[in-house]
Each structure stands twice: as structure tokens, then as C-alpha cells.
Amino acid sequence: MRLRKLIFFLMAAALIVNPVWHGLTEEPYPGFPHRSWDVHDGLPDNRIKVIFQTRDGYLWLGTRDGLARFDGKRFTVFNQANTKVFVGDDFWSLTEDRRGGLLACSSSGLYRFTGGRFMRFGLGRGLATDWVNSALDNGPTGL
Secondary structure, X not given: OHHHHHHHHHXXXXXXXXXXXXXXXXXXOOOOOOOOOOHHHOOOOOXXXXXXXXXXXXXXXXXXXXXXEEOOOOEEEEOOOXXXXXXXXXXXXXEEOOOOOEEEEEOOEEEEEEOOXXXXXXXXXXXXXXXXXXXXXXXXXXX
């Protein structure tokens, strides 16, 4: 009976330790570089809700604490502290319109980034509500 318990214990230990050891010694995807960023690298928040790449090559990230534009080396953060038009900082949907403007959706409206500036659409500014789940460019006639 003791031999069975010993064998069971050794098998259970091998099953538990093997994946842990494998994860510590192997790259997640061999042959592909892996790098992660967080608030210490310039992100406004570690909880990324959406990532979108615009045609100019920038990666845009939507977080609870603002938007971040990544150029491959550093982040530029846009939030209420440095962007006067922002009424809130929680972004969850990003897309690009046909003219190359970034559209950012939030509970405080729809924001369009073009020419280095943000413009806000929301209640009293072209929309029936501030809450915008997603946006879709409807061609030359508008959103």
C-alpha cells in the first residue's frame, strides 16, 4: 500500500513540476522575441482594453486612465491631465476613419484625433448621448 502511495505521489509531483519547470526554462514562442511594457515604461495603466494600429504605424492603446500612442520605443499618453478636451479617461474601442483620423470611444463621448489634436463628440456636441460603444466610418457623409 505504501508503494502505491509513493508511486502516486511521484507521478503527481512530476505532473505538477513539469509544466512549471517548462515555463521557467523555455521561451513562450521559441524564435519570436517577447517584450512586455507596463506603467514603469510609460503606459497610463496596466489594464489594456483595446489595441489598434493606425495607417501611420502607431499603436494606440485604450486604458482606464487614458490613451497611449506607441511609436515602437516610447509611449505618449493622452488623458485629462494633459488633454483639455477629455472629459473622462476610460477608453474601450478604437478605430480609424477613411481620412486617417483615430476614433476613440468612451463613456464621455467619441473623440477624433487628427492633425495632432483631439475633437470631442457627445451629448450636446453632435450625439444623443455621451456613451459610445463603438464607431464606424460611414464614408464621405460622416460617422
